[in-house]
Amino acid sequence: MKRGLRNEGGLIAAVLADPARAHDLDAAGWSMLIGQARNADMLGQLHFRLASGGALGCAPQAARRHLDLAWELSCRHRDAVRWEVFHIATALRKLDVPVVLLKGAAYCLGALPAAEGRVFNDVDIMVPHAALTAVEYALLDAGWIPQVANDYDQRYYRRWMHEIPPLEHKSRGTVLDVHHTIVPPTSGVVPDAGELLRRALPIEGEGWQELAGFRVLAPEDMILHSAAHLFFNEFHKGLRDLFDLHRLLEHFGCRDDFWALLRGRAEETGLSQPLADAVVHCERVFRTPLPEAERARARASLPEGVVGAMRGWMLRRALLPDHPSCSTTDVSLARWMAFVRSHWLRMPPGLLAIHLLHKALRAKE
Amino acid sequence: MPCGPFVVRIRTCSEGIADGLHRLYRDFPLIPEGDFVDFEVEVRAPGLLRSVVRPQVGFYCEGRAPFKPLPRHQAFPMLEWGLNWVISTHAHDHLVLHAAVLERGGRALLLSADPGSGKSTLCAGLVHSGWRLLSDELALVELATGRVRPVARPISLKNESIEVVRALGGDVELGTVCPDTTKGAVAHMRPPVDSVVRRHEPALPAWLVFPRFVRGGQLDLQSVGKAQAFMEMVRHAFNYGFLGGSAFDALAGLLDRTTIMRASYGDLGQIVPAIDRLTAADGR
Numbered sequence: 298m299k300r301g302l303r304n305e306g307g308l309i310a311a312v313l314a315d316p317a318r319a320h321d322l323d324a325a326g327w328s329m330l331i332g333q334a335r336n337a338d339m340l341g342q343l344h345f346r347l348a349s350g351g352a353l354g355c356a357p358q359a360a361r362r363h364l365d366l367a368w369e370l371s372c373r374h375r376d377a378v379r380w381e382v383f384h385i386a387t388a389l390r391k392l393d394v395p396v397v398l399l400k401g402a403a404y405c406l407g408a409l410p411a412a413e414g415r416v417f418n419d420v421d422i423m424v425p426h427a428a429l430t431a432v433e434y435a436l437l438d439a440g441w442i443p444q445v446a447n448d449y450d451q452r453y454y455r456r457w458m459h460e461i462p463p464l465e466h467k468s469r470g471t472v473l474d475v476h477h478t479i480v481p482p483t484s485g486v487v488p489d490a491g492e493l494l495r496r497a498l499p500i501e502g503e504g505w506q507e508l509a510g511f512r513v514l515a516p517e518d519m520i521l522h523s524a525a526h527l528f529f530n531e532f533h534k535g536l537r538d539l540f541d542l543h544r545l546l547e548h549f550g551c552r553d554d555f556w557a558l559l560r561g562r563a564e565e566t567g568l569s570q571p572l573a574d575a576v577v578h579c580e581r582v583f584r585t586p587l588p589e590a591e592r593a594r595a596r597a598s599l600p601e602g603v604v605g606a607m608r609g610w611m612l613r614r615a616l617l618p619d620h621p622s623c624s625t626t627d628v629s630l631a632r633w634m635a636f637v638r639s640h641w642l643r644m645p646p647g648l649l650a651i652h653l654l655h656k657a658l659r660a661k662e
Numbered sequence: 663m664p665c666g667p668f669v670v671r672i673r674t675c676s677e678g679i680a681d682g683l684h685r686l687y688r689d690f691p692l693i694p695e696g697d698f699v700d701f702e703v704e705v706r707a708p709g710l711l712r713s714v715v716r717p718q719v720g721f722y723c724e725g726r727a728p729f730k731p732l733p734r735h736q737a738f739p740m741l742e743w744g745l746n747w748v749i750s751t752h753a754h755d756h757l758v759l760h761a762a763v764l765e766r767g768g769r770a771l772l773l774s775a776d777p778g779s780g781k782s783t784l785c786a787g788l789v790h791s792g793w794r795l796l797s798d799e800l801a802l803v804e805l806a807t808g809r810v811r812p813v814a815r816p817i818s819l820k821n822e823s824i825e826v827v828r829a830l831g832g833d834v835e836l837g838t839v840c841p842d843t844t845k846g847a848v849a850h851m852r853p854p855v856d857s858v859v860r861r862h863e864p865a866l867p868a869w870l871v872f873p874r875f876v877r878g879g880q881l882d883l884q885s886v887g888k889a890q891a892f893m894e895m896v897r898h899a900f901n902y903g904f905l906g907g908s909a910f911d912a913l914a915g916l917l918d919r920t921t922i923m924r925a926s927y928g929d930l931g932q933i934v935p936a937i938d939r940l941t942a943a944d945g946r
Contacts, residue, residue, distance in 0.1 A: 323696070324697050324698040325698075325699075327698055328698050328699040328700075328702075331700075332701075332702065332724045335724065336724055359698040359700065360698060363700070366754050366755060369754075370754070370904075619725070619726075621702065621724065621725035624725060
């Protein structure tokens with residue numbers, strides 16, 4: 298049984314997929330579940346899932362305490378993200394540029410189920426490339442300061458990445474990432490950022506007049522961004538990001554024309570591969586409800602043969618929670634491979650070589 | 663093993679830690695295998711190389727290392743610092759303050775100060791004179807009730823204070839002195855049996871003292887205004903920003919029910935009787 302659980306994404310994934318599994322846990326099982334959820338940054342989501350599945354009552358008191366504290370924290374985070382976004386809006390008001398909220402902040406202000414129980418490490422926004430300098434200066438004026446001090450990293454972000462170096466607010470300590478598109482241009486995938494902005498939707502809800510220029514990505518683009526972010530990166534918060542995708546697909550997937558639209562946008566943006574990965578792994582780990590045709594199409598579009606098998610082997614392990622109960626030698630190897638792969642995907646070989654040489658030389662200083 | 667509000671399982675192959683646990687935690691119960699464990703912690707070599715060449719140890723909580731590794735002989739202090747970290751970063755049903763806490767007659771005395779002010783030495787001195795130890799390092803103020811929850815772990819002593827406390831007498835038991843840490847020489851004092859047995863009994867704060875040891879100084883007690891004390895305690899809180907409004911309420915409640923003093927002194931013989939007088943006379 299232990300091995301089976303591990304291959305599905307750990308005990309945490311099994312319980313998130315089916316909260317009724319929690320009824321079978323003994324005290325040691327709860328210790329492992331809470332430990333995995335804590336390391337995956339998913340205690341709040343676990344609280345939500347257990348509560349909605351009617352299984353919160355079976356948690357022993359000591360486990361319940363961690364879950365309740367995480368839930369309270371996620372509620373405070375939700376308020377804090379709104380507060381932070383209002384500050385960003387105030388700083389950018391005079392510029393009159395469209396601002397798109399990305400990832401966690403978008404789930405939160407878009408009132409999406411993916412925000413339930415989630416905590417946020419930073420706020421991500423996207424603005425038109427042409428407005429980047431004006432936006433950066435307006436933020437610096439309003440008290441944000443660059444986190445990255447050294448010249449190489451500054452140049453690296455500005456020249457090669459899809460975002461400027463992270464900014465930290467001098468008094469609130471909050472971190473803000475300003476993007477101009479959703480994937481690093483060096484990855485060779487270059488979605489039309491103008492089209493992403495045009496398709497973005499205004500934030501709905503009462504009391505949002507202050508956020509007049511603020512938008513969230515259209516549902517399909519939001520999912521593609523989330524998939525690209527997860528499958529082009531090193532799976533640092535892999536399971537949490539996959540759960541975000543699961544909740545987005547679950548929420549938007551019941552709309553009639555959604556899947557056709559999603560596939561169309563994936564082709565236009567060049568993100569069909571990460572989308573197929575997202576669909577396959579969400580279904581495998583969280584049993585996301587999918588139309589039969591979509592499941593078959595996604596499976597068929599993944600690489601086959603030895604490469605496909607290797608890829609599957611690596612992704613299954615990289616998506617496990619980073620916890621001693623899941624850390625065997627093969628998992629460590631898979632994580633290392635995922636790390637190497639993320640750099641390979643993000644940069645052409647020549648640039649990668651220069652980048653790694655720079656990092657290696659600087660590490661010695 | 664119980665560790666303040668949590669249960670931790672400690673894994674290690676370090677003899678220094680085994681020795682420290684046997685000597686300083688001998689009154690603590692072992693939690694039966696199979697019970698719920700809040701945190702799995704481990705003190706071990708960070709890698710194969712570092713178990714042989716200039717050996718080091720790292721502290722791991724659920725497989726993750728919050729600190730850089732230290733030389734192997736510092737394993738026990740590292741465990742103690744690690745357990746402090748576990749409590750201060752997770753016990754968010756409490757306002758966690760950097761303060762020593764003692765109890766007498768059902769009422770708690772908090773000692774809060776910057777490192778090097780003599781807080782732990784004074785704490786050890788008060789324990790020796792009959793106060794019950796709730797905590798040497800972390801005051802856990804229950805958000806709902808305002809009571810302070812005991813931790814009752816060993817008292818951490820540094821440099822000269824090790825000998826000062828050793829000289830207090832026969833009932834004081836110290837662990838091995840560990841030289842050359844970043845804080846200088848460090849040794850831990852075993853918590854009295856009574857403190858460990860009563861580790862589930864919280865106490866309501868009645869006094870807050872900011873102690874400051876001044877070499878060769880005279881005893882000087884000054885009362886402190888609540889607003890000033892508030893700002894100072896925000897600085898000594900681990901999770902003030904994290905808890906937001908409920909931390910403000912808990913701290914305001916604490917200051918409303920305590921007599922607040924600043925105390926500078928040059929000798930334990932001055933300050934311990936002064937605190938006894940202050941707390942005995944204060945009939946509130």
